[in-house]
Each structure stands twice: as structure tokens, then as C-alpha cells.
Amino acid sequence: MTFRQALQILEARQETRIELGLTRFREHLKSLGNTHLKLRCFHVAGTNGKGAVCAILDSVLRAAGYNTGLYISPHLFDIRERISVAGRSISKEAFARLLERALHAARGLELTYFELITSIALQYFSEQNVDAAVIETGLGGRLDATNVFAAPLAVVISSLDFDHMNFLGDNLAAIAGEKAGIIKAKSPIFCPALPSAALAVIRARAEKVRAPLTVVRRSWETIGIDMLHNRQRLRDPDGRQFTLHLLGAGQGRNVALAYAAVQSVSAAFPVSTVAWRRGLAGVLWPGRFEVLHLGGKTAVIDGGHNPEAAAHLRRTWEATPWARQKKRSRWILGILKDKDVVGVIRALAPALDDVVTVRPDNPRALEPHALAVIIRRFAPRARVTVADDVAAAIRVWRDDPYAPCVAMIAGSFYLAGRAAHILKSWRVSHDS
Numbered sequence: 001m002t003f004r005q006a007l008q009i010l011e012a013r014q015e016t017r018i019e020l021g022l023t024r025f026r027e028h029l030k031s032l033g034n035t036h037l038k039l040r041c042f043h044v045a046g047t048n049g050k051g052a053v054c055a056i057l058d059s060v061l062r063a064a065g066y067n068t069g070l071y072i073s074p075h076l077f078d079i080r081e082r083i084s085v086a087g088r089s090i091s092k093e094a095f096a097r098l099l100e101r102a103l104h105a106a107r108g109l110e111l112t113y114f115e116l117i118t119s120i121a122l123q124y125f126s127e128q129n130v131d132a133a134v135i136e137t138g139l140g141g142r143l144d145a146t147n148v149f150a151a152p153l154a155v156v157i158s159s160l161d162f163d164h165m166n167f168l169g170d171n172l173a174a175i176a177g178e179k180a181g182i183i184k185a186k187s188p189i190f191c192p193a194l195p196s197a198a199l200a201v202i203r204a205r206a207e208k209v210r211a212p213l214t215v216v217r218r219s220w221e222t223i224g225i226d227m228l229h230n231r232q233r234l235r236d237p238d239g240r241q242f243t244l245h246l247l248g249a250g251q252g253r254n255v256a257l258a259y260a261a262v263q264s265v266s267a268a269f270p271v272s273t274v275a276w277r278r279g280l281a282g283v284l285w286p287g288r289f290e291v292l293h294l295g296g297k298t299a300v301i302d303g304g305h306n307p308e309a310a311a312h313l314r315r316t317w318e319a320t321p322w323a324r325q326k327k328r329s330r331w332i333l334g335i336l337k338d339k340d341v342v343g344v345i346r347a348l349a350p351a352l353d354d355v356v357t358v359r360p361d362n363p364r365a366l367e368p369h370a371l372a373v374i375i376r377r378f379a380p381r382a383r384v385t386v387a388d389d390v391a392a393a394i395r396v397w398r399d400d401p402y403a404p405c406v407a408m409i410a411g412s413f414y415l416a417g418r419a420a421h422i423l424k425s426w427r428v429s430h431d432s
Contacts, residue, residue, distance in 0.1 A: 001100040003092035007079065009099065013113040020143035025115050029122070029148060031105040036122040039069075040268075041133040041149055042261060043187075045141040045179045046158030048309045049254045052246065052285055053158050054136045056258040060279030061132060062087055064271040069125035069133040071118070071146070076287050076303075076417035083121045085128045087284075090120070098123045114138050118145040132269065142181020153268070154261040155183055155211070157191040158254060160198045161308035176201035185209040188264045190257050193217045216260050219252035227320055230291050234280075240273070244280045247289040249315040255280065287416040289316050292423050294398060298322075298406045301420050303413035305335060307343035313410060314351050322406045323351065330404045332393045332419070333375070334358040335411040337366035344411065345371075345378050352379040354404060356393045357386050360414040390419050398426070 001009075029036055042057050044050045051072050058070040067086055075081040080089040102111070102119040111119070118138075125133045132153065137144045141157075157179050160172055176198035183189050183205050191202055193215055206213040224233035225247065234242050234252055236259070244251060262271050271279075287303045304313050317323050331352055335341050355375055357368035368386045375384050387393035390409070397403045409419045 001096045003096045006096040006099045009103070010079070010113055010116060013111075013116065019112050020140065022143060022145070022147060024109050024111065025118070025145050026148060028102070028106055028109055028111060028115070028119060031107060032102075032119070032123065035126040036148060037150060039122070039125055039130070039133045039149070041135050041152050042154050042156065043135050043137070043146065043149060043152040043182050044156045044158065045137040045144075045182050046156070047161040047175070047179075047306060048304070048312065049158035049250055049257075050136050050156070052248070052251060052254045052288060053156055053258050054134045055246070055283050055285040056255055056280065057134045057261065058084075058087075059283045060258065060262065060271060060276055061134070061269065063279035063282065064269070064275035066131040066269065067128070069121070069128065069130040071121040071125075071133065072136045073114070073117075073138055074413050074417075076413065076420055079117070082117060083124055085124065085130060090124055094124060094127075095120060112145075115145045122148075137179075137182065140175075140178035140181070142178045144182075147182050149184070151184055152182075152187045153265045155187050155189045156257050156261050157182075157189070157194075157202060158257060159192065159250075159308060160194050161306055172198040173201050177205075180205040183209060183211050186211060188212045188214065188261070190214050190216055190260045190264075192219075192253050192257065214260055214264075216253075216256050218256060220255045220259075222249075222252055225319060227291050228293075230289075231281075242277055242280050245283045246285050247291070247316060248312060249319070250312045287413060287420060289313065290420070292420070294423060294426060296405065297398060299394070299419070299423050300406070300408045300410075301416045301423070302408070302410040303416035304410060305339050305344065305412050307340055307347050310344040310347035310410075314348055317351055317408065327406070328354055328404045330397055330407045331355045332358060332387075332390065332397070332407055332409045332415075333371065333411045334360040334368065334390065334415040335366050335371060336360060336362060336364040336414075337370075338364050339366075339412075341366060341371065341374055342378075345374050348410075349375075349378040349382075351408075352382040355379070355382050355384045356397075357384065358388075358390045358393050358415065360390075360412040361418055362412070362414045365412075365414075390415060391422055394419060394422055 083090040098120040220234040290301045357371040
């Protein structure tokens with residue numbers, strides 16, 4: 001099987017088709033010899049921040065000299081971004097070979113897109129004999145395909161908010177119950193100070209399976225921001241200062257969670273302060289308040305797509321020099337229709353003055369005219385226009401000398417990935 005053929009097979013499985021449940025996938029893994037059970041892993045769930053926690057864990061552990069596997073979703077440019085070992089994406093050859101093996105082992109099971117990619121990741125990490133795998137859940141946790149580990153090294157729940165409510169429930173207690181499904185007996189569990197209804201569910205699950213729970217109440221403090229180089233300066237509770245190559249108002253919380261999780265397994269995985277400094281400074285996590293410069297203009301890309309992420313985005317934006325200077329900015333927004341669109345726009349509304357709505361490249365995308373109506377409702381003073389697509393919206397912003405010098409592109413990872421591809425291609429052309 002070639003890599004191109006592998007992509008065609010996965011595309012036919014339709015990424016948007018979601019079938020939660022573990023019976024089918026456990027049967028599949030059994031046919032592969034259950035080699036995943038030998039993996040030592042950090043398992044991370046959460047509405048927001050889980051990907052950043054995973055990226056931080058992976059970078060710090062690699063800086064300490066460990067051979068790590070990292071499994072994340074979604075990808076921005078290339079599906080192979082989801083699976084990496086030692087900081088390098090899986091090769092096209094290995095991806096195709098392991099997909100072919102997964103299909104043979106399925107024995108008539110109709111595995112979903114996400115299940116097949118998860119199978120590839122677990123096979124690859126076993127082949128590469130990783131010291132530790134860092135695993136991000138796809139959706140929820142209890143019935144997610146990644147929830148097949150009997151005893152993770154540590155479990156992290158990064159945050160809880162309303163998202164995927166048609167699958168996870170329409171209240172925080174129900175959503176917490178789904179996330180808490182990854183908590184396992186005796187595996188230490190870490191979470192921030194969640195709302196009381198959610199924390200009660202997490203605590204009850206931890207007590208039921210005798211998992212030691214730590215509520216990490218103190219975030220690392222942001223004491224400086226370098227927008228030019230996508231960096232911020234953090235101070236830990238002991239007063240030590242670190243540089244994190246990742247922007248965002250919620251990153252201090254994510255670092256605190258990752259630090260607590262690593263410290264809990266320090267006997268097996270000691271990590272020095274030097275490794276923490278190198279690891280945090282070397283985090284690579286595109287599409288999360290990522291600042292790109294194009295000629296005399298600046299674009300910021302963020303994939304946040306629910307109210308909590310939008311609130312973090314607005315707080316981060318308000319801390320930038322562009323917001324403080326009170327200069328007009330252009331927001332290019334596109335959201336999927338099955339998200340809490342009203343909640344996202346309500347959170348962003350105070351920052352909106354010049355908005356272009358677009359359609360993310362996804363069948364579930366909200367039509368830009370419908371999004372414009374919602375924005376006008378919550379930000380009545382904003383200038384709102386509609387574009388054919390994100391490429392056209394970015395092109396107008398780039399070429400119009402009277403357009404704002406800063407553009408904020410947000411609302412969906414599908415939009416973020418497409419925008420980043422366009423902007424980075426143009427930047428290469430400009431630099432050459």
C-alpha cells in the first residue's frame with residue numbers, strides 16, 4: 001500500500017463519522033496482540049488545553065533524554081503530524097504499512113477513521129519501543145478509542161467546558177463523567193480547580209477506583225510576553241522563571257498540570273530543571289495563538305472553537321500591544337455549525353470591530369452569512385462582511401493598504417490549518 005492509497009482509504013471512512021464505543025476497537029487490538037498494553041503512557045483529556053499539555057509533556061520528556069511517542073488530533077497540514085516519535089512525524093512508508101496491517105487485523109470490523117489512526121499510532125509506538133507515550137483523547141474519554149490503557153503513568157484532565165454536547169451531555173457534570181472515564185485504578189490524576197459540579201464527579205470517580213487525585217490550583221504566572229517570537233515568560237510557584245515557546249492566557253495552567261504529572265513519576269522519569277527549561281523553550285504547537293509576519297502585516301492564528309477557548313483567546317488578545325494601542329484589527333472568523341457558536345461569539349464580541357466571516361473547509365461548517373447575523377447581534381458596532389473563502393479574505397487583507405495591519409484568524413482548527421498553509425506559502429514567496 002502506498003501513502004496516497006492510505007489517504008484515500010481513510011478519506012472514504014469520513015473523519016466526521018463518529019461512533020463512540022470500545023468493544024470493536026478492543027477486539028481489533030486483541031487481534032494485533034495487545035502490544036499497546038506494554039506501553040507506559042500519559043493520558044490527557046479535557047475540553048481545552050489537552051493538546052498543549054501533551055505538547056509540553058512530550059517536549060520536556062524529550063529534553064530529558066527520553067524516547068517519546070506523541071499522539072494528538074486534529075492535524076493542521078499533514079495527517080502524519082498526529083503521530084510522532086522523538087519529535088519526528090511517522091514516515092509515509094510506516095504510516096501506509098501499519099494501516100495495511102490494521103485493515104488486515106480488523107477481520108471485517110468497520111473501524112472508523114479515528115480508530116484506524118489510533119491503531120497506527122499504538123502499533124508505531126510499540127515498534128519504536130518508546131520510553132513513554134503521550135496520548136491525547138479524541139472526543140470525551142470514557143468511550144474514546146484511546147481509552148484502552150489499564151494503568152497509565154498519569155492521567156490529566158486539562159479543563160471542562162461545553163463542547164460536543166450531542167455526544168457528551170448538556171451539563172458539566174455529564175461532561176465530567178465522560179472525561180473521568182479515563183481515570184484508572186492507582187494511576188495519579190491531575191486537574192485544575194474545576195467548577196464544583198464537575199470536580200465532584202472527578203473526585204467520585206477517583207475515589208471509586210482508588211486513584212490519587214491532585215487538584216492543581218496554582219497556575220504558573222505570566223510575567224512577560226514576546227509576541228514577535230511566540231514566547232512568554234513564566235514564573236513557577238517557587239519563583240523560578242522559564243521561557244515557554246507558546247502563547248495564550250491558559251498556558252500557565254497547562255504547564256502547571258504537566259509539571260505535576262511529571263513530578264508524580266519522577267522515580268521512573270526524573271526530569272531536571274535544565275530539561276524543563278529546554279523543553280518549555282522548545283515546545284512546537286502551531287495554530288494556537290500563533291503569530292506570523294508577512295511583510296508589514298501580522299496575522300495571528302488560533303483554532304479555539306468553544307466558549308472557554310474563545311474567552312482565553314480574547315484575554316490573550318487583550319494583553320497584546322495591538323489591542324492596547326486601540327488600533328483597528330481585522331478578525332477573520334469561521335466556525336462549525338455543531339459548535340456553541342453563540343457562546344463563542346459572545347466571548348469574542350468585546351474585541352470585534354472589523355470582521356470577515358468565511359466558511360471552514362468542512363461539511364459541518366456554518367455558512368458565513370449565518371455567522372455574520374450572529375456577530376451583528378452580539379457586536380452591533382462591528383463592521384461585518386462576508387468572503388467567499390479564507391484565501392480570498394486573507395488576500396484582500398494582505399493587498400489592501402487601508403486594511404488593518406493585524407488580522408486575527410480564528411474559530412476552527414480546519415480554518416486555522418488552511419490559513420496557516422496560505423500564509424506560510426505567501427511568506428516563503430515574499431522572503432524569496
